[in-house]
Amino acid sequence: MRQSHQLPLLGLLLFSLIPRQLCEICEVSKNNYTDLNPLINTMINSKYTKGIQAANVLLSLRLGGILNQCQEQQLIQQVKLTVYYKASTLTSGQLALAILALGACKTPDETSIRYPNLVKNLRNKFKAEIENMGKHNGNPLTNYYQLSLDVLALCLFRGKFSITQVAKIFEPENKNFYFKGQFSVDTGAMAVLALTCVKNITNGKKKTDMENLNNINNHIKSLIEKILSQKKENGLLGNIYSTGEAMQALFVSSDYYNESKWDCQQTLDTVIMEIHKGAFRIPTAAAQILPALMGKTYLNVNKDSPCVYGPGDFNISTVEPITATPPLSPSQIQVNYSVVIIKETHSTTVSVANGSVFLDVMEAAQKENATLFGFTVEERSWGPYITSVQGLTANNNNRTFWELLNNGQPLDQGVGSYIVHEGDNLEVRWSTY
Numbered sequence: 001m002r003q004s005h006q007l008p009l010l011g012l013l014l015f016s017l018i019p020r021q022l023c024e025i026c027e028v029s030k031n032n033y034t035d036l037n038p039l040i041n042t043m044i045n046s047k048y049t050k051g052i053q054a055a056n057v058l059l060s061l062r063l064g065g066i067l068n069q070c071q072e073q074q075l076i077q078q079v080k081l082t083v084y085y086k087a088s089t090l091t092s093g094q095l096a097l098a099i100l101a102l103g104a105c106k107t108p109d110e111t112s113i114r115y116p117n118l119v120k121n122l123r124n125k126f127k128a129e130i131e132n133m134g135k136h137n138g139n140p141l142t143n144y145y146q147l148s149l150d151v152l153a154l155c156l157f158r159g160k161f162s163i164t165q166v167a168k169i170f171e172p173e174n175k176n177f178y179f180k181g182q183f184s185v186d187t188g189a190m191a192v193l194a195l196t197c198v199k200n201i202t203n204g205k206k207k208t209d210m211e212n213l214n215n216i217n218n219h220i221k222s223l224i225e226k227i228l229s230q231k232k233e234n235g236l237l238g239n240i241y242s243t244g245e246a247m248q249a250l251f252v253s254s255d256y257y258n259e260s261k262w263d264c265q266q267t268l269d270t271v272i273m274e275i276h277k278g279a280f281r282i283p284t285a286a287a288q289i290l291p292a293l294m295g296k297t298y299l300n301v302n303k304d305s306p307c308v309y310g311p312g313d314f315n316i317s318t319v320e321p322i323t324a325t326p327p328l329s330p331s332q333i334q335v336n337y338s339v340v341i342i343k344e345t346h347s348t349t350v351s352v353a354n355g356s357v358f359l360d361v362m363e364a365a366q367k368e369n370a371t372l373f374g375f376t377v378e379e380r381s382w383g384p385y386i387t388s389v390q391g392l393t394a395n396n397n398n399r400t401f402w403e404l405l406n407n408g409q410p411l412d413q414g415v416g417s418y419i420v421h422e423g424d425n426l427e428v429r430w431s432t433y
């Protein structure tokens with residue numbers, strides 16, 4: 001055989017000897033992109049994408065390379081308006097999300113767009129989180145999901161932070177990774193992404209850096225184990241709403257677990273089935289699942305997406321987003337509702353239209369008796385969040401919140417999305433997490 005013929009063969013041989021790509025990613029194939037349409041429609045056509053929700057949506061659609069220029073500009077505008085007019089009232093994680101979303105692309109000269117003032121502001125908000133932990137028994141102003149977003153944004157957009165401090169805060173046994181004794185997969189996944197970014201920018205030349213790297217590696221390993229221990233029989237990681245971010249965490253850390261420990265395809269199949277059942281009707285829910293399905297992670301933010309997209313692989317129809325299934329009949333249903341504060345319970349039975357959500361029940365009860373059933377509610381990225389009942393207000397400094405339950409079981413949806421059924425025993429319970 002002549003040498004010129006041997007070369008390609010040699011190349012092929014060498015190629016086959018290279019270990020398989022470290023980063024194991026399974027994703028929806030281009031032929032099946034129509035499976036993703038319900039998510040994209042929910043995000044793009046939603047009239048309900050309010051304020052900072054737009055950051056979640058922009059980040060997700062940019063990572064997926066789905067927006068045309070006009071749609072992109074509109075979302076950017078919305079995020080910028082929220083950031084500039086509400087900067088002081090934004091929580092640290094909301095600002096971090098905005099920075100990730102606004103910076104989520106590369107200009108033709110290969111630099112990413114950065115917002116140094118926003119990053120500086122984030123640094124201050126992150127500091128305030130840590131200070132609060134010092135004053136209030138280790139409880140941050142918000143939570144570790146947001147602290148992870150903070151570190152991720154600071155790390156990707158060259159903000160200053162102490163690696164030693166990060167290695168110390170994100171110790172996997174820290175109580176902030178748990179709610180009511182249960183490991184929070186959402187939180188753990190976001191922390192893995194943040195720690196992986198920090199690991200990637202740290203070179204282990206100095207002794208302290210070596211120590212930090214060693215700690216961070218151990219944290220990632222342990223967090224990944226905890227995420228995998230929450231794998232359900234159908235492949236979901238935690239629940240349906242944490243699975244997307246858990247997949248991202250697993251994508252970036254495939255050298256921390258054995259391939260046999262996770263069947264990515266099974267997880268993907270279950271998620272696709274849930275998309276068709278309408279599990280992702282909230283723009284934030286759709287935004288958090290999409291990147292993983294397209295094989296992307298938040299670490300890709302300023303890596304490979306161009307700032308201006310041409311027509312992509314998507315034909316976005318202007319079909320309305322899937323809305324809650326309309327009631328089968330306009331009939332009324334009866335549900336039981338209780339407010340529980342330690343040993344004191346106040347119950348009532350209310351009648352609401354078939355297809356109503358938890359919040360409708362609370363409103364009906366409040367109308368009946370404002371002293372016993374009065375409450376306040378706040379709009380968050382996942383929809384309405386109950387902040388107080390009977391004047392008793394949830395407080396992060398002492399880890400209190402109003403827990404939602406049905407038949408004694410905690411719900412995995414908020415008051416704006418859980419559709420109630422005849423005979424439900426709904427409860428809001430004063431709890432600590």
Ligand code: CBY
Nearest residue numbers: 143145186241242381385386401403404410411412413414
């Ligand atoms: N995002 C955040 O700051 C939220 C982080 C998060 C881990 C989040 C889940 C995960 C995510 N992907 O966004 C989170 N929830 C937290 C931190 C909290 C706590 C909030 C207080 C704090 N310290 O910041 C707390 C109190 C433990 C909590 N969640 C309570 C609740 C209940 C809300 C009840 C109410 N008062 O209105 C509820 C309904 C659980 C219950 N049975 O009481 C709840 N959370 C749920 C169901 C959820 C999921 C929402 C799913 C859905 N379809 O609506 C969730 C995705 C989320 C939002 N919580 Co919390 C978790 C899940 O099921 N996978 C950052 C910001 C920038 O957006």
